[in-house]
Amino acid sequence: xxxxxxxxxxxxxxxxxxxxxxxxxxxxxxxxxxxxxxxxxxxxxxxxxxxxxxxxxxxxxxxxxxxxxxxxxxxxxxxxxxxxxxxxxxxxxxxxxxxxxxxxxxxxxxxxxxxxxxxxxxxxxxxxxxxxxxxxxxxxxxxxxxxxxxxxxxxxxxxxxxxxxxxxxxxxxxxxxxxxxxxxxxxxxxxxxxxxxxxxxxxxxxxxxxxxxxxxxxxxxxxxxxxxxxxxxxxxxxxxxxxxxxxxxxxxxxxxxxxxxxxxxxxxxxxxxxxxxxxxxxxxxxxxxxxxxxxxxxxxxxxxxxxxxxxxxxxxxxxxxxxxxxxxxxxxxxxxxxxxxxxxxxxxxxxxxxxxxxxxxxxxxxxxxxxxxxxxxxxxxxxxxxxxxxxxxxxxxxxxxxxxxxxxxxxxxxxxxxxxxxxxxxxxxxxxxxxxxxxxxxxxxxxxxxxxxxxxxxxxxxxxxxxxxxxxxxxxxxxxxxxxxxxx
Amino acid sequence: xxxxxxxxxxxxxxxxxxxxxxxxxxxxxxxxxxxxxxxxxxxxxxxxxxxxxxxxxxxxxxxxxxxxxxxxxxxxxxxxxxxxxxxxxxxxxxxx
Numbered sequence: 323x324x325x326x327x328x329x330x331x332x333x334x335x336x337x338x339x340x341x342x343x344x345x346x347x348x349x350x351x352x353x354x355x356x357x358x359x360x361x362x363x364x365x366x367x368x369x370x371x372x373x374x375x376x377x378x379x380x381x382x383x384x385x386x387x388x389x390x391x392x393x394x395x396x397x398x399x400x401x402x403x404x405x406x407x408x409x410x411x412x413x414x415x416x417x418x419x420x421x422x423x424x425x426x427x428x429x430x431x432x433x434x435x436x437x438x439x440x441x442x443x444x445x446x447x448x449x450x451x452x453x454x455x456x457x458x459x460x461x462x463x464x465x466x467x468x469x470x471x472x473x474x475x476x477x478x479x480x481x482x483x484x485x486x487x488x489x490x491x492x493x494x495x496x497x498x499x500x501x502x503x504x505x506x507x508x509x510x511x512x513x514x515x516x517x518x519x520x521x522x523x524x525x526x527x528x529x530x531x532x533x534x535x536x537x538x539x540x541x542x543x544x545x546x547x548x549x550x551x552x553x554x555x556x557x558x559x560x561x562x563x564x565x566x567x568x569x570x571x572x573x574x575x576x577x578x579x580x581x582x583x584x585x586x587x588x589x590x591x592x593x594x595x596x597x598x599x600x601x602x603x604x605x606x607x608x609x610x611x612x613x614x615x616x617x618x619x620x621x622x623x624x625x626x627x628x629x630x631x632x633x634x635x636x637x638x639x640x641x642x643x644x645x646x647x648x649x650x651x652x653x654x655x656x657x658x659x660x661x662x663x664x665x666x667x668x669x670x671x672x673x674x675x676x677x678x679x680x681x682x683x684x685x686x687x688x689x690x691x692x693x694x695x696x697x698x699x700x701x702x703x704x705x706x707x708x709x710x711x712x713x714x715x716x717x718x719x720x721x722x723x724x725x726x727x728x729x730x731x732x733x734x735x736x737x738x739x740x741x742x743x744x745x746x747x748x749x750x751x752x753x754x755x756x757x758x759x760x761x762x763x764x765x766x767x768x769x770x771x772x773x774x775x776x777x778x779x780x781x782x783x784x785x786x787x788x789x790x791x792x793x794x795x796x797x798x799x800x801x802x803x804x805x806x807x808x809x810x
Numbered sequence: 811x812x813x814x815x816x817x818x819x820x821x822x823x824x825x826x827x828x829x830x831x832x833x834x835x836x837x838x839x840x841x842x843x844x845x846x847x848x849x850x851x852x853x854x855x856x857x858x859x860x861x862x863x864x865x866x867x868x869x870x871x872x873x874x875x876x877x878x879x880x881x882x883x884x885x886x887x888x889x890x891x892x893x894x895x896x897x898x899x900x901x902x903x904x905x906x
Contacts, residue, residue, distance in 0.1 A: 424885040518866050531864035560871045561864065630848045641825060648826075650900055655891030662901040663826070671828030676836075679827050683818070684841060686825040697848065702861030704854050709862055741840055742847060758865025782866055 326351040327487025328805060331396055331544040334490060338385055338395050345385065345395025349378035349439050352397040356441060356488045358810050363464045363473075365483035366442040367402045368410050377439045384437055392547040394437030399492040401480045402443040403450055404535065405524040406430055409440075413526050414458035415448045417653045417673035427524020428559065429493060429535050429552045436551045441489045444479030448675045449644065450500055450528045452476050453747040456738055457677045464734070465507060466806040467772055471731040474504030474747075477538070481508040484538050485806060491539045491548050495525060497532045498632050499726075499751025502763035505538055506726035506775025509765045509804060511545040511792065512538050514751075516782045517758030518563035520549075521556030529639035530561075532632075532755040541802055542764060542792040546570040549785065565783050573786055574793040579613030581720045581791065584620030589724035589750050597769025602725045605766040605776045605795065609723065612794050620722060622711045627704050628753040633745060634688050634701035635756070640678075641685030647673060680741060705756050712757045716781035721791055725750050726763040726775035754779055762788040765801035773801075812842045 326348060329337075337343060353371045360366060374397065381395030400406060403413050405423035407430070412418045426434070433440075447457035455463040455478025463478045465471040466486040473482040477494025481504030484492050494501040496514040505512025513536040520535045527533065537548035550571070555564040585606060590599065610616045649655030649669035656668035674682070688697035715722060727750055737744040754761040759782055766776035776795070780787040796802055813821075818838045822829045829837065883896060892899040 421889055424881055424888060516866065517864070557871075557873055561866075563866060624854070627850060627854055630851050633844065634848060634851075649891055650898055652889030653891070660901055662903055665901055666826050667828035670826060671830075674827065676833075679829065679833070680837060680840060682825050682827055683821045683837060684844060687813075687821050687841070687845075690821070690824060699861055700851050700854075700856060702863065703856035703859045704851055705862040706859050707854065707856070709865060742843055745844075756865075 327355045329490060330541050331392060331490050331539065331547055332541070334396055335392050339390055345378040345381040345439060346375065348395065349374050349397055352441060352489060359486045359488060359808055362469055362808055362810065363466050363482045363486050364461050365445055365463050365479040365486065365488060366399070367412055367414060367445045367460060367479070368443040370409060370440050370442050373409065374439050374441050381437045381439060391436050393433065393551055395439060396491070397439045397441045397489045398433065399441050399444050399480060399483045399489040400430070401446055401477050401492070401494045403446060403495050403526045404429060404493060405526070406440070406443065409443065411443065411526070413449045414446045414460055415674065415678070416459045417647050419654065421652055425524065428521035428556045430524065432552050432554070444477070444483055444492060446479055447476035448678050449526070450476040450495055450497055451640070451677050451681055453499070453503055453744050454737065455479065456734065457675060459675050462734060465731045466808055467508065467731065470733055471772070472507070472734055474507035474731060476500040478504050480538050481505055481510055481512070484510055484540065486808060491537055491544060493535055493552070494538055495533055495535050496755065497528050498636060498755050499748040501536045501538065502726050502751050502761060502775065502777060503748060505763040507731035507773060509773035509801065510538050510540060511542050511762065511764050511802070512536065513545050513549055513762045513785070513788070514754060514760060515549060515553060515785060516760040518561050519553045519565070519760070519783070519785070521554070521559040521562050523556055523558040527643040529636040530643065531639060532636060542789055542796050543571055543574055545762070546574065546789045568786065570786060570789050573790050576794045576797050578609070578791055578794040581614045582718065583609060583614045583616050583791070584715055584719035584722045585616060585618045586620045586622045586625065586715070586722055586724055587618070588622055588625035591728050591749055594725065594728040595730065595769065598725055598727070598729060598774050601767035601769055601774040602776060606723060608798055609791070609795060612798060614791070617719070620715060620719065622715060622753070624704065624708050624711055625753055628708060628756055629745065629749055631701045631704045631708065631756055632752040633684070634697050635705065637681040637685030638688045638698050639685070641682045641689065644678070644682055677741070708753055709757045712759055720780070721787050722779040724777050724779070726777040727751070730769050730772035730774060750777060758782060760785045760788060762792050764792045764796060767801055813838050813845065
C-alpha cells in the first residue's frame with residue numbers, strides 16, 4: 323500500500339467505507355511508517371501498536387456492520403498530557419515517568435466511542451510548558467521539514483507525528499499557543515477551541531483558566547471532524563459550557579463573500595521575519611479575492627500587554643496546580659530521606675525540569691504576600707481589558723486574521739538558554755487564550771523552505787467561522803498538500 | 811525588579827522546590843529579566859476595571875450532590891510511591 327501516510331481522514335474514511343482496505347491494513351501500514359520515521363523525528367514517548375491493532379480489529383467489526391463514523395478505524399495520536407486508562411501518561415516529565423492513569427480523559431472516551439485507533443502518546447514540553455519541545459525530560463522532537471529545527475511546542479510531538487505521516491490526526495493542548503504554534507511550524511491545521519467547548523476532564527492541569535484540548539490535522543475538514551467528535555458538555559468539568567454542537571463540516575462550501583475580516587495591526591510585531599510577513603500579506607490578499615471584506619486598520623490596542631499578563635497568570639495557576647506533585651499519591655518520590663519536608667523538596671527538585679521550576683517559582687512569587695496586587699491582580703484586570711477589546715472587535719468583524727507566529731521554526735538550541743526569547747515566540751497566540759476565544763492556524767505558504775501559519779480568530783463558540791474561512795482559503799491554495807521529505 | 815539570592819531561596823522554600831547553588835544564580839538572573847518585562851503593565855490604567863479569573867463564565871455550575879461510582883481502593887493506590895496495606899505511606903509529619 324503506497325502513499326497511505328499522505329491520506330486525509332476524509333479520504334481514508336471513504337476508502338474504509340468502500341472496503342478498499344480494512345482498518346487493520348491501514349493501521350498496519352501506519353505502524354510500519356512509525357518504525358521508519360520515528361528515529362528521525364522522535365515524536366512519541368510511548369508507542370501503542372498492540373492497542374492500535376486491537377482497536378483496528380474492533381473498528382473493522384463495526385465497519386462490517388456499516389456502523390462507521392468519520393473517525394472509525396482511523397489512526398490518531400494523543401498528546402501525553404491526556405490521561406489514557408492503563409497506558410502510561412508522562413507529561414514528558416520524570417515526575418510522571420511511570421504514571422498509569424486509572425481512568426480515561428473525556429476526550430478519550432469520546433474518541434473511543436467514535437472508533438479511535440491510538441498509535442501512541444506524543445512527546446511534549448514538560449507539563450506543556452515551552453514553545454520548542456526541547457523541555458521534554460526525555461528527548462527533543464524534531465521538525466520533519468528540517469530535523470535540525472524544532473517542531474514548536476508544547477504539542478510538538480502531536481504536530482511532528484502527523485506531519486511525518488505517523489497518524490492522520492492528533493490531539494494537543496493549547497494554553498498559550500501550544501497547538502497553533504507547532505501547527506504553523508509543521509504545515510498543519512491546528513485548532514484551539516473556545517474555552518469550555520472541550521472537556522478538560524482527564525487533561526493534566528497546567529493553567530486551568532487557559533487550557534483547552536484541540537486537534538491537529540492535514541486539512542480544515544479533518545480538523546472540523548475531530549473537533550465535532552471531542553467537543554461537548556461534560557459535567558465533570560465545571561467550566562464546560564453547554565452549547566449546541568453542530569456538524570461543523572456542513573458549512574464548508576468555500577463561500578466567504580461579504581464576510582468581514584479585520585487585520586489587527588498590533589500582531590505585526592517588531593522583529594517579525596519578512597518572509598512570514600510576506601506570506602501573511604499574500605494570504606490576506608487571497609481572502610480579498612475570495613470576496614471577503616478586509617479591513618487592515620483593525621486594532622486591539624492592549625495586545626502588547628498580553629505577554630506579561632500571560633506569563634503572570636499561567637505560572638500562577640501552574641504553581642497551584644503543580645502543588646499536587648509531592649511524592650505521596652503518585653509520581654516520583656525522593657527515596658533517601660526520612661524527613662517529610664526534605665522528601666517533598668527533593669522530589670520536586672529531581673522530578674521537575676528547569677522550565678517547570680522556573681514557572682512554579684515565578685507563579686509563587688506573583689501570588690506571594692506583598693506582590694499579589696502588583697502582579698496577579700493587575701494581570702487579571704488587564705485580562706478584562708483584553709477580553710473587552712476582542713468583544714468590541716467582533717461587533718464589527720466576523721473574524722480576525724494575523725500571523726500565528728512572528729517566525730518560522732527555529733534551530734534546536736537557539737533559544738534554550740534565554741527564556742524571554744522563547745516566550746516571545748508565543749506573542750501572537752497568547753491573547754487568544756487570555757480571552758478564551760477560538761482560533762485556528764492553517765498552512766499559508768513557506769519562507770526559507772519552512773512552513774508559515776495563518777491564524778484566524780472568531781468570537782466565542784463561533785468555530786464555524788474559522789472552518790468556513792479556513793476551508794475557503796485552503797481550497798484556493800495547495801500549501802496543505804505539501805509534505806516534508808524525510809531522509810528515509 | 812531584581813531578585814537577589816535570598817529572595818530566590820525564599821520563593822523556592824515557599825514552593826517547596828529544592829534548587830542547586832547553580833540554579834540560585836541562574837534563576838536570580840532569569841527571573842529578574844522576566845519580571846522586568848512585566849513592568850509594562852504599570853502603564854495600563856486599570857482604575858475601575860474588575861479582574862477576570864476565567865473567560866466565558868456564564869453562570870455558576872451547580873450539580874446535584876449524589877453518590878457516583880468512584881475509584882476503588884486498589885486503583886487509587888496503584889500509583890503510590892509507597893504504601894502499607896490500605897494506606898499511602900509517608901514520612902512522619904509530627905516528630906517526637
